[in-house]
Amino acid sequence: MNQPYHSYTPADHGMWQRLFERQMEILPHIASEAYLSGVDKVGFVADHIPNFDEDTNPRLRKLTGWEVYVVPGLIPHQEFYQHLANRQFPASTWLRKPEQLDYLEEPDMFHDTFGHVPLLSNQAFCDFMADLSKVALRFIDDEVALQRLSRLYWYTVEFGMIRENGQLKIYGGGIISSPGESKYCMRNDVPKLDFSVSELLDTPYHIDRYQKHYFVIDSYSQLYGSVAEIGQILEREATKTAVH
Template sequence: MNQPYNKYTPADHAMWKKLFERQMEQLPHIASEAYLSGIEKVGFVADHIPNFALDTNPRLRKLTGWEVYVVPGLIPHREFYQHLADRQFPASTWLRKPEQLDYLEEPDMFHDTFGHVPLLSNQAFCDFMANLSKVALRFIDDEDALQRLSRLYWYTVEFGLIREKGELKIYGGGIISSPGESAYCLQQEVPKLDFDVAKLLQTPYHIDRFQDHYFVIDSYEQLFDSVPEIEGFLENIAQNSSVH
């Protein structure tokens, strides 16, 4: 499946520009350095929707060996994790309409692309996602393990915070692409928890409102280094459940 780039209308490009500029009014002060530098590295600009085949993917392949892989929308777990394990980030190509400006039931291209792709320029983060997905494929038929992995993905890739130079910054694509949550998550009264694999794998999340709390990493290398612990935790649960 290819990105139907020639079918994007002036209204689509205008929507991308509006969303892009709205987020870039606040992100330079609150987003991770890796994300902000990634925007330039992958060539994202306000004036037009990214062209995956001609611009984004050639840049990503040189940077980290990854690419954006076009999907029609939400896809099954096995397919999703297989693409990530193969260093392909699944992204939809449809863009929200004006009446969907602030809320979508299903992620659109702005969320998938603007929210996630710039950080695919960071090798440690990319390696974390690929290795985590290999673990997911190992447990793909275990519903409990998949639920726990979805929590880890949610609280890192989608809604993660990071400490940089003594300050909290955002890197999760779900926050990055949401003007409301970008401002909300860094408020002092919102609980911030240190990254803890066991705790995170046991903490449910919300899909229909801002999170009750956020997990904070110290570096993207910390995420990458945590994968063996994640796998070990899931192995122990699987062994215990088989005994009982």
């Protein structure tokens, strides 16, 4: 499936510009340095939707060996994790309409692309996603393990925060692409918890509201280094279940 780039209308490019400029007014002060530098590295600009085949993917392949892989929308777990394990980031190509400006039932291209793709220029983060997906594929028939892994993915890739130079920054694509949550998560009265694999795996999330709390990593290397512990915990639990 290819990105129907030439089917985008001036209104579509205008919506991308509106969303892009709105977020870039906020993000330079609160987003991770890796994300902000990634916006330039992958060639994202305000005045047109990114062209995956002609611009985005050639850049990503040179940077980290990744690429954006077009999907029609939400896809099954196995397909999703298989793409990530193959260093392909699944992204939809449809863009929200004006009446959907601030609320969508499922992620559109702006969330998938603007929210996530710039950080695919960071090798440690990319390696984390690929190796985490390989763990998920080992447990693809274990619904409990997959649910726990989805929590970890949610609180990192989608809604993660990071300490950089003594300051809290955001890197999760769900926050990055949301003007409301970008501001909300930085409030002093919103709890920020230290990154803990065991706690993340045990913490449910809700998809229809802002997060009650956020988990904070110290570096993308720390995130990548956590994959071994994730696998070990799930292996121990699977062994206990088999015994009982």
